[in-house]
Amino acid sequence: MPHRVGRVLFFHGVVFLWGYASSLLSPVLPSVLETFGLSFGAGGMLFAASSAGFMAGSLAGGAATARADRRRILVAAAAGLLASFALAWRSPVYPLLLVAVAGAGSAGGVLTTTVTALTGEIHPDRRAASLNLLNVFFGLGGIVGPLVASAVLVAVGGWRPVFGLSVVPVALALAVAVALRPIELQAALEGPTRAPGYGDLLRRQGMRPFLMGALLEGATVWGMVHWFVTYLTVERGLEILAAGRTLSGFWLGLLAGRLVMSRLLLRFRPGSVLVWASAGAAAVALGLTFEWPPMALMVLGVALGVLLAGAFPTLMGLAMDEGPQLAGPIAGALTVASGLGGLVSPEVIGLVADGFGLAWGMRLIPVCLALLAGVAAAVARRQPAVAGPALHPE
Template sequence: MVLGLCCLFFFSLGVTVASFGPLLPELSVLNQVDLSRMGQIFTFYFLGSLISQILSGPFSDRFGEKPLMLAATLLLMVSVATLPFSHTFSLSLLLFSLTGLGGGAIVLATNVLIARVYADRSVSALNLLNLFFGVGAFLSPALVGLIAGQTGNGRQILWLVSALLALQVVLFGWLRIPPPARTPQANAGTGMRFLLRSRLVWLLAFLLMLYVGVENGFGGWITVYMQRTANLPYEQAALSASAFWLALTAGRLVTVGLGMRLSAMRILALSLGGALAGSLLMVLGRGNLPLSTAGILLTGFSFASIFPSTVSLSSAFFPEQAGRAMSIINGMASIGAMVLPWLQGVLLNTISPTASTLLTLGGVAGMVLLLAAVRPLTRSTAPSSLPEAAGGFSDVLPR
């Protein structure tokens, strides 16, 4: 039940976040601002997420994940349900910030909870969890296009998400979750000061900063990019976003099994190699529909395991302060998500589509360099618990 409900949380979050990009043109008209300015919703969403990441880690370590997740889900439910009614740009930005507050806390709490409950097989369990984010993100753009075509109001998808979140609050309230193990606060080796001085923490943090920024920028602007470079109508261009999230979902399904056989470091290296090739295809294939489609699919597939594998490494090397370590790492990830999607929109709308794809390529290259710096530290550090690369698939099914 723990993994099953957490997967449902991530499904809802995937639907929500992946709807932002396809809804941009509609929100731009509704709020009477140009498309580039409307792209600030990504910055404000992840600003809220950044604040929640900073506050949620210590709260999770002290009180457990359940009260944090309940409060965050209620906040997300209310803000998402209110968004379709907003016709004022400043109010919309505030609501996206509140959505980010709730969503950021859910991301941190669920990843820490699953990494704790399934500590021996965290790579596979976290990939299964994030697989459901991908399922929701894959369905979302197509649903937005379908609803908009039928009703003229694609924002109605947010009301569906809000209803699903209300159900999850009820179910999760009934669920019994063991509290996290208490550790002596006097232990300097597990204190916040130790984490802030750890090179490994900061390398993982900058890696996720680039990844989350690049992923959300790519997924958020791919609809507009394909409209402009491949001359696709809106409904077909929105399917490009669905293709990206579908490929990401398929990659996570594959890495659920790979996590039983390969280490998190090996999976990260393979993922970044594929992402480098996919982002290069996007640069070279501008205006060419087959090449652009191949680049979208390869990039999405390769992105699949970067986030869960990084979370697995963090939880394995800092098991007694998993919440605080993830607070630092996810906080930096939120900064990337605040800046890079906005920057990608500026490049796309004011310079050229090629400039926006070069940003993706540069971000992936930066992640490759950071992983190279992480590798020797993971060999020299001796964590008290590491994710096992053994066991059966049934060991990570919901319970």
């Protein structure tokens, strides 16, 4: 039991670390654009590289989780993240920085997919609630990342030390991963059986709404995370510290929202909660694209985070409820779908910004959220009145 508790704590620490790491790109983007003389569209390639790496890592992690010792997977991924941050720190040219960011994204995809699948296996009777709680730590990392990056940018005046400083927590995570005991395959615990794969998942037509929902969620979150600071500084005239605090407010909303969702999902139908939250998020995201005082922007950012918080972990938990033996492939496939949204959305926003202004590019976010509400409605129609044995009967 102590070893299991230690693993669970480590899983939450890994998700915190990736929340921190993935939130660094938005605060450093203005400095990167200035250093290399890039347009918005060219700067969007930084996010595309991160998302492409994340998708590749998620696919690899989802497949490996069903077949290999999970401790070795976590060690390899942490080592890859450490090497990528070190390369970003020392990158003298933009193409090399793109390679480093893609490597970090790949390592992050393996890490998050592996710990997500393991969390789903540990808590089979309350997956949606447990995965929302797990993602609270992603939100915590997202709060810390912009604050640290903005402070370093102001103190040092460049983006490279942000990555240099971040080598330290990644090295600590690698040391802990090395110290873990081997983590048994679920198949080995249940008896001899063929390891499930992506083919088994794709043959299930009922998984398609979950994949589409994850795609739209990724487009929304990463479009917001990657462009929000630049939007606030360029279009709304905020100082970098104020813009960084506002992005941290969005992450704070994600954190608070996942804490709330982890409780709500024990009492209400997850699909219905997701419908109303997505619709409300669409309205708030649209409001963010208009003129507001700085404090109002902070409040709207927090509100958007709260409403959007439970989308991905709830979709993941519901999908695992429909195919519990496919936990690894489901974690990989939905994470890849989210990564695909995160790959396309920031680049499209950058291209629209080049042609029509960044405010119009940011209006793609409420469009994606409105579509997500429609997908959530389709998922909700398939859910029973009581979502699982951990819920209170009506």
